[in-house]
Amino acid sequence: xxxxxxxxxxxxxxxxxxxxxxxxxxxxxxxxxxxxxxxxxxxxxxxxxxxxxxxxxxxxxxxxxxxxxxxxxxxxxxxxxxxxxxxxxxxxxxxxxxxxxxxxxxxxxxxxxxxxxxxxxxxxxxxxxxxxxxxxxxxxxxxxxxxxxxxxxxxxxxxxxxxxxxxxxxxxxxxxxxxxxxxxxxxxxxxxxxxxxxxxxxxxxxxxxxxxxxxxxxxxxxxxxxxxxxxxxxxxxxxxxxxxxxxxxxxxxxxxxxxxxxxxxxxxxxxxxxxxxxxxxxxxxxxxxxxxxxxxxxxxxxxxxxxxxxxxxxxxxxxxxxxxxxxxxxxxxxxxxxxxxxxxxxxxxxxxxxxxxxxxxxxxxxxxxxxxxxxxxxxxxxxxxxxxxxxxxxxxxxxxxxxxxxxxxxxxxxxxxxxxxxxxxxxxxxxxxxxxxxxxxxxxxxxxxxxxxxxxxxxxxxxxxxxxxxxxxxxxxxxxxxxxx
Numbered sequence: 165x166x167x168x169x170x171x172x173x174x175x176x177x178x179x180x181x182x183x184x185x186x187x188x189x190x191x192x193x194x195x196x197x198x199x200x201x202x203x204x205x206x207x208x209x210x211x212x213x214x215x216x217x218x219x220x221x222x223x224x225x226x227x228x229x230x231x232x233x234x235x236x237x238x239x240x241x242x243x244x245x246x247x248x249x250x251x252x253x254x255x256x257x258x259x260x261x262x263x264x265x266x267x268x269x270x271x272x273x274x275x276x277x278x279x280x281x282x283x284x285x286x287x288x289x290x291x292x293x294x295x296x297x298x299x300x301x302x303x304x305x306x307x308x309x310x311x312x313x314x315x316x317x318x319x320x321x322x323x324x325x326x327x328x329x330x331x332x333x334x335x336x337x338x339x340x341x342x343x344x345x346x347x348x349x350x351x352x353x354x355x356x357x358x359x360x361x362x363x364x365x366x367x368x369x370x371x372x373x374x375x376x377x378x379x380x381x382x383x384x385x386x387x388x389x390x391x392x393x394x395x396x397x398x399x400x401x402x403x404x405x406x407x408x409x410x411x412x413x414x415x416x417x418x419x420x421x422x423x424x425x426x427x428x429x430x431x432x433x434x435x436x437x438x439x440x441x442x443x444x445x446x447x448x449x450x451x452x453x454x455x456x457x458x459x460x461x462x463x464x465x466x467x468x469x470x471x472x473x474x475x476x477x478x479x480x481x482x483x484x485x486x487x488x489x490x491x492x493x494x495x496x497x498x499x500x501x502x503x504x505x506x507x508x509x510x511x512x513x514x515x516x517x518x519x520x521x522x523x524x525x526x527x528x529x530x531x532x533x534x535x536x537x538x539x540x541x542x543x544x545x546x547x548x549x550x551x552x553x554x555x556x557x558x559x560x561x562x563x564x565x566x567x568x569x570x571x572x573x574x575x576x577x578x579x580x581x582x583x584x585x586x587x588x589x590x591x592x593x594x595x596x597x598x599x600x601x602x603x604x605x606x607x608x609x610x611x612x613x614x615x616x617x618x619x620x621x622x623x624x625x626x627x628x629x630x631x632x633x634x635x636x637x638x639x640x641x642x643x644x645x646x647x648x649x
Contacts, residue, residue, distance in 0.1 A: 180351040182608055184225055184359045188382045192372055193219045196384035198363050198398055201232040202533045203525050204390035205346035210537035212353035213554045221377055223362035226615045228343035230392045234499025239335040240531040243298035243306055249508045252301050255528045258535035271341045272448040272566025278334035278430035281325050287434040288326045295329055306331050320426045322483045334430050338448050339530055340618035341562050348607045349560045366401040386518040386549050393464045393502050395523035402519055407510045411464045412503040414456025415473040420626050423452040423491035431484055442480045450567030451494060454481045469496045494626050501526050513543040520544055565621055572596050590632040592625020600639055
């Protein structure tokens with residue numbers, strides 16, 4: 165996009181635009197969401213059900229580029245949330261919503277269940293309290309297991325497990341497809357997604373917010389701050405100082421697919437004040453995760469892994485699942501969580517400013533995203549936003565990235581209709597030319613190798629793109645001019 169443009173009168177009459185360059189539109193939006201992570205895109209999708217002019221502005225060049233892309237990918241039940249908290253309610257409601265939405269849109273989910281394993285007498289004594297907390301949170305399927313029962317369920321556990329709390333409702337999910345599905349449905353329903361647009365200031369012009377971004381000014385009547393690690397920064401632009409985000413780094417190790425047979429559940433430690441601790445968990449991609457660490461930092465860009473952090477993970481993994489350390493490592497990565505020092509989400513409405521803060525959304529934000537979106541929409545109505553009647557959104561169906569579900573290379577019928585689905589580009593992850601082509605032509609196309617990996621798994625396998633990297637880059641470069649529209 166190279167010049168400012170005006171929006172048509174009715175959002176219902178148009179598909180939204182995805183822009184990455186050029187001046188932002190001159191028109192005034194009804195609502196603008198700052199941040200295109202899993203929460204921001206969920207809010208935009210929910211608002212798209214109403215006849216409103218909506219925009220999302222995001223500093224990065226893709227959706228889900230911040231805290232949303234690097235987490236443990238668990239669909240939580242909320243069994244261990246603080247009873248009575250906003251987080252507990254939204255996680256519980258969000259789990260139901262996202263489970264249904266994932267089935268509708270093709271987001272891969274595997275209901276593997278979780279075991280909170282006690283390794284000493286103190287942890288064992290804490291399990292009944294966690295069971296009681298689960299009941300107070302409305303989750304009644306959890307159960308205590310003795311050492312023999314734990315061993316029967318997880319025969320590769322290290323020695324010394326004394327018991328566990330079984331939580332059968334916990335699942336693993338694809339964290340990449342989820343915000344992409346939200347963004348795709350939102351854009352197809354009239355929402356404008358402006359990428360590469362970091363917000364540096366917010367001013368007032370009567371009843372309109374004027375956002376200064378890296379691509380010029382954007383005007384909006386109502387504003388939602390879903391800026392993740394930078395939610396406190398945006399909040400202060402509006403004159404508030406109610407919380408501070410401390411980036412909490414979580415380093416993780418990804419083990420290769422042969423490790424998948426070693427673990428049947430999400431293996432959790434008894435939680436501490438710093439979080440849920442180091443876990444061992446299967447992924448929907450067929451790998452096994454070990455992590456995360458919990459390191460409070462000052463730098464909101466410190467997503468690098470450290471030798472010390474990875475060594476610590478390996479020590480803990482050796483105790484929980486000793487054979488895991490004999491498996492090959494596919495990758496290591498680190499993500500930053502938005503810790504605030506509070507035990508709950510920081511979601512607040514400021515009616516006089518027509519502004520809603522959505523801060524302190526930690527690792528449970530993926531699970532709670534759709535419920536957070538519904539809650540924020542209600543708060544916007546309280547700030548004076550006229551929602552009008554809601555409409556059903558046209559359904560979307562996302563490409564499957566899950567190893568437990570059919571992939572294009574396995575479908576003779578699909579390959580017969582289009583041979584591109586039988587042409588492997590990434591042999592490690594069995595990604596076909598057809599899948600890459602579809603991603604590059606999608607509603608929200610990638611512009612980087614990492615963006616393409618999150619849409620197809622290309623370059624995500626054991627060789628990390630050593631063999632397919634050049635072919636993937638050539639395909640990206642060939643699409644570049646169109647993707648930058």
